Amino acid sequence: MACSFAANAQTAEGETVALADGAAVDGSFAIEATNVQKINVWPQVSSIKVMVDVENADTVQIYNAVGRLVKTQRVSKGQGINIETLIPGLYTVKVGDKVGSFTKK
Numbered sequence: 001m002a003c004s005f006a007a008n009a010q011t012a013e014g015e016t017v018a019l020a021d022g023a024a025v026d027g028s029f030a031i032e033a034t035n036v037q038k039i040n041v042w043p044q045v046s047s048i049k050v051m052v053d054v055e056n057a058d059t060v061q062i063y064n065a066v067g068r069l070v071k072t073q074r075v076s077k078g079q080g081i082n083i084e085t086l087i088p089g090l091y092t093v094k095v096g097d098k099v100g101s102f103t104k105k
Contacts, residue, residue: 041093041100049080050102052093061094062086 040053052060054077062071062081070091073081083091086104093100 037098039093039095039098039100041102043102045103045105046083047088047105048084049082050093051078051080052095052100054095058095063092063094065090067092 042051052075054060054075057074057076059072059074060081061069062073062083064070064086070086071081071083075081083102083104088104090103091101093102
């Protein structure tokens with residue numbers, strides 16, 4: 001699966017913005033994302049904990065809807081991530097070059 005897009009993005013503080021398809025950008029950008037790999041995250045809607053499908057111990061990064069990194073956690077296969085401290089909203093999960101998403105209710 002390949003996708004191409006071009007857009008202008010600028011945060012108030014010139015921060016990097018992570019997009020739901022796994023790309024990351026700084027300020028104004030025009031990029032092409034190819035072969036974005038998905039990762040399973042369940043349940044899709046939760047208020048306490050989400051599970052991320054990892055084969056081995058790996059670092060999981062969680063980004064909010066505006067692309068700000070809000071949580072980083074090292075997880076092992078079968079280990080959940082506590083999301084109780086996150087505010088309700090849509091989040092993107094990144095593990096290596098794989099991405100997924102969930103909604104905190």
